[in-house]
Amino acid sequence: MALSWVAADARTGKVLAEMPDLSCERVGVVLGAYTSAAASLPVPTAPEGWARATLPGGAFLVLLDDDEPSWGGLVTRRTRTLGDTVDLSLATIEAYLDRRYVRDRTFTGASQTQIVRLLVEEFATDFPIEVEVAPSVVTRDRAYANESDKTLLSVLTELSGVEDGPEFTVRWAWRHDPERLVPVLHVADRIGSPVPPDLGPAATFEAPGPVVQLELVEDYGAGKGATDVMAVSSGSVGERPQSPRQIAAQSERPPFEFRFTPSTSITEVSTLTSHAAEALALMADGARTLSLAAVIDQAPRLGRDWWIGDDIGYRVGDVWTERVGLFPGGGAFPGPATFPAQPEDVEKYNIPAFPGGLMGVARCIGWEIDLTGVPTVAPILEMED
Known part of the structure; x- marks a missing residue:
């Protein structure tokens, strides 16, 4: 796995420069929302044209994994001092949609995913975004007015927030003739794939194993839980x-x-x-979120084995000694056909905070890559009872 950065023109997606010495500690994605990141560029070793390649509002910085785009952000702020390093603030493309406004538009009995497509195509013009939608049989009536001063992101968030509303996320892709990098807004009733019946998940994260950090948060605070x-x-x-x-x-x-x-x-x-x-x-x-981090070179491969919205397997601690149909902490039990064989050294799997182990399937609602030291990847998992 080789990680690298390139800069692209925010008007066309044309690659402006390779950025081998760009430093960024972490990047991430959240379903239906934007995320931000901080980066720095040492000027003495920066490529020629670095000023244009980091122009606030005018450049994308895209992280490549073996030359395939895995994350991208728009440069929103650049800070220069008397030193030799330029500091940069980045935000994912969903943040740009919060800078474009919806004007007069009415939909009657329209497919909800097509509503999203038409809104973005009509009101995010002169920007190299593409929209890919999955068919939906869910229809909606919506009326938008210019005088409401609502941004694209706000109306997409509102539409997504209704019962059985559409989901959206942004991925990056290469396009050719001419060569360029473009953000692609994916829209569907559900982003990602559930586990097929009678089969296990395509990706499973294990501790002990590639997982080096793990946190299960169960929150019934204000705004998190209600009856x-x-x-x-x-x-x-x-x-x-x-x-x-x-x-x-x-x-x-x-x-x-x-x-x-x-x-x-x-x-x-x-x-x-x-x-x-x-x-x-x-x-x-309440909100029940399982977050974990695994060594990126040892974990299931992001973008190949799993992506945001997918159902992902997890196995923590000794799940063999007290085998039951539903493990403490929630998550669907994968079933006997996919239950792992008990190892001979099962005692090393004992983790005190998870008596009986923790095993199941949860949906990935986001992920983060930590690029410091040994790179790790951290899917954020939403657990359901």
């Missing part, structure tokens, strides 16, 4: 559009209420109800 959810819009008291209360059934917790405004322009109660139902589904059991 009683209501979605509201703007309006005066007594006239405010709001959803009926969505209440979790058979909760083991006392009532935790949560109210939120998915968008101030929503007037249909049915739309608000859809938002509330989606929020309850996510919050009823």
